Amino acid sequence: MKTSNGLRHIFHKRNIKPRDIPVWILGITIAVLWIAPFVWMVSTSLKPANEVMTRDIEWFPRHVTLDNYKKVFSNYPVARWAWNSLVVTTTSTALGVLFGAMAGYALARLNFPGKNIFFAILIASLMIPTEMTIIPMFVGFLKVGLSNSYIALILPAIANVFSVYIFRQFFLGLPAELEDAASIDGASRFGIFWRIALPLARAPIIATTILLFTLNWNSFLWPLLIIFDDNMKTMPVGIAAFTPVVGTHTQLEGFGVAMAGVTLLSLPSLLIFFLLQRYFIEGISQTGIKG
Amino acid sequence: MEIPIRLPFWNNLTRRIKKATWHDQRIDWSGYLFLLPFFIPFLTFTVVAIIFGAYIAFTDWSIMGAPQWVGLANFMEAFKDEWVLKAFTNIFKYGLIIVPGVTILGLIFATYVNKRWALSGVVRAAFYSPNVVSATVIGLVWVWILDTQYGLVNKYLGMLGIPNIPWLTSTHWSLIGVSIASIWWDLGFSFVLFLAALQEIPHELHEAAAIDGANGVQSFWYINLPILRPTISMVVTLQIIATMRIFSQVYMMTNGGPAGSSVSVIHYIYTTAIVRFHLGYAAAVSLMLFVFILIVTFIQQRLLRERV
Numbered sequence: 001m002k003t004s005n006g007l008r009h010i011f012h013k014r015n016i017k018p019r020d021i022p023v024w025i026l027g028i029t030i031a032v033l034w035i036a037p038f039v040w041m042v043s044t045s046l047k048p049a050n051e052v053m054t055r056d057i058e059w060f061p062r063h064v065t066l067d068n069y070k071k072v073f074s075n076y077p078v079a080r081w082a083w084n085s086l087v088v089t090t091t092s093t094a095l096g097v098l099f100g101a102m103a104g105y106a107l108a109r110l111n112f113p114g115k116n117i118f119f120a121i122l123i124a125s126l127m128i129p130t131e132m133t134i135i136p137m138f139v140g141f142l143k144v145g146l147s148n149s150y151i152a153l154i155l156p157a158i159a160n161v162f163s164v165y166i167f168r169q170f171f172l173g174l175p176a177e178l179e180d181a182a183s184i185d186g187a188s189r190f191g192i193f194w195r196i197a198l199p200l201a202r203a204p205i206i207a208t209t210i211l212l213f214t215l216n217w218n219s220f221l222w223p224l225l226i227i228f229d230d231n232m233k234t235m236p237v238g239i240a241a242f243t244p245v246v247g248t249h250t251q252l253e254g255f256g257v258a259m260a261g262v263t264l265l266s267l268p269s270l271l272i273f274f275l276l277q278r279y280f281i282e283g284i285s286q287t288g289i290k291g
Numbered sequence: 292m293e294i295p296i297r298l299p300f301w302n303n304l305t306r307r308i309k310k311a312t313w314h315d316q317r318i319d320w321s322g323y324l325f326l327l328p329f330f331i332p333f334l335t336f337t338v339v340a341i342i343f344g345a346y347i348a349f350t351d352w353s354i355m356g357a358p359q360w361v362g363l364a365n366f367m368e369a370f371k372d373e374w375v376l377k378a379f380t381n382i383f384k385y386g387l388i389i390v391p392g393v394t395i396l397g398l399i400f401a402t403y404v405n406k407r408w409a410l411s412g413v414v415r416a417a418f419y420s421p422n423v424v425s426a427t428v429i430g431l432v433w434v435w436i437l438d439t440q441y442g443l444v445n446k447y448l449g450m451l452g453i454p455n456i457p458w459l460t461s462t463h464w465s466l467i468g469v470s471i472a473s474i475w476w477d478l479g480f481s482f483v484l485f486l487a488a489l490q491e492i493p494h495e496l497h498e499a500a501a502i503d504g505a506n507g508v509q510s511f512w513y514i515n516l517p518i519l520r521p522t523i524s525m526v527v528t529l530q531i532i533a534t535m536r537i538f539s540q541v542y543m544m545t546n547g548g549p550a551g552s553s554v555s556v557i558h559y560i561y562t563t564a565i566v567r568f569h570l571g572y573a574a575a576v577s578l579m580l581f582v583f584i585l586i587v588t589f590i591q592q593r594l595l596r597e598r599v
Contacts, residue, residue, distance in 0.1 A: 225564075269425070
């Protein structure tokens with residue numbers, strides 16, 4: 001009886017009529033189907049090699065084993081890749097947020113000639129597909145001798161136009177009185193920005209951080225191009241080589257190891273997403289960013 | 292100890308700089324310093340890179356030695372290259388499948404969870420979740436699901452009496468196989484934009500329509516759809532641009548094969564640059580892709596605006 005009371009409570013609270021129940025059931029069914037590939041991924045990764053390819057569909061492993069995960073760590077420098085990804089993603093995200101906040105603050109608050117032109121250039125640059133710059137960047141980094149380096153992965157990722165855009169929008173809507181008071185007290189411009197404006201910008205900081213973190217964590221084409229050394233690979237590029245179809249593995253056990261690899265890879269993004277869902281959806285609908 | 296400075300010109304100049312105005316307000320020169328850390332990498336990796344790329348497109352360059360100016364030769368070669376034709380035809384086909392798929396499904400899903408119900412939050416998260424994982428995850432998971440012999444899709448189709456479909460290994464199906472995975476990956480994006488737009492529609496409109504005897508479909512068709520037009524147009528535009536740039540799924544799932552049946556333009560640029568080191572040629576094809584995207588977006592914007 002307790003459950004039914006709970007359900008009635010939900011109905012009441014959300015102002016929902018019980019005749020909507022079939023609609024829900026359909027919705028939940030579609031949602032379950034939609035995430036089924038993830039379930040299949042995790043389930044496959046926990047199966048012993050000889051149970052991956054079966055005649056019938058087995059949604060749950062008959063025997064749960066961590067063998068595939070052990071193989072991932074013993075056959076590949078996955079820990080190193082994860083470290084590379086972490087260093088590159090956190091650095092470029094932190095700098096991207098900070099520099100974006102500074103530029104957004106200047107464009108929203110400070111009065112100086114040319115700022116409207118700067119903003120116009122930023123918006124115009126969004127029209128240009130990033131892939132157009134990939135060949136010249138590749139040549140440039142190769143010529144300077146910076147391939148296979150963290151710098152090559154971090155530098156191009158720190159100037160993010162969306163970051164500037166989000167912060168500019170925020171600071172335009174923030175009343176300036178607090179800052180004026182500080183400026184009368186003789187604080188420098190940067191002091192005002194750092195101690196007063198930035199602490200108030202909690203919401204855009206969270207939104208931009210999440211956005212840039214997923215963007216950088218999932219970055220694929222650029223690290224694929226510029227990194228040749230196996231030890232310098234990022235996680236998405238390293239694990240991409242697990243593909244059992246062209247790899248050296250036999251197809252039979254290949255998918256178990258591959259699924260263990262992608263489960264490890266998707267864990268951080270999915271975890272952050274489910275914990276901070278609200279900010280994700282807000283951030284995307286505000287800016288229209290295509291990941 | 293204070294050093295007396297007698298520099299009338301200098302003093303005068305600093306005073307004038309400090310007092311300078313723009314739009315009737317004191318100029319805040321620190322603005323430039325605030326922009327600097329963002330603008331240096333931005334200029335380098337966007338503006339300078341594009342100009343440099345345009346230059347490379349007119350040269351013959353294989354990373355070793357100096358670039359040789361060849362004028363329009365790369366573009367001439369590209370127009371005769373059957374792979375270029377194939378790649379551009381393919382991104383068009385990808386667009387025809389992925390763009391309507393993502394737009395229509397995204398709209399249906401968003402409409403579905405627009406009204407709050409008990410688990411709508413969880414369902415929303417589920418619809419969006421594939422959008423946050425990397426191409427590597429999408430690629431490997433779908434290679435497994437679409438596997439001809441052991442894949443889930445063919446197993447279930449087999450139960451319905453449909454023989455195994457070689458999703459990723461035949462020239463007829465490979466582009467469709469990659470498209471299915473792409474729709475799954477990209478849907479969350481259009482879904483969120485539609486959801487945000489739907490939330491803005493006042494509830495009274497639907498109530499008034501219901502009193503006038505409109506059913507759910509009619510109220511969707513005559514109320515939601517017209518209001519959502521700008522959002523639909525935006526989703527279609529962004530999705531077209533994204534689809535023309537399709538690369539990582541292709542690289543992961545088919546590597547452009549078999550026989551180039553799923554190759555995309557970026558994938559061709561990638562192989563030209565990395566495998567064959569034809570940098571000038573790769574840059575030329577990139578430039579063509581840019582122009583192609585501009586033209587397609589322009590036509591699409593016109594088409595969507597015309598229809599009422």
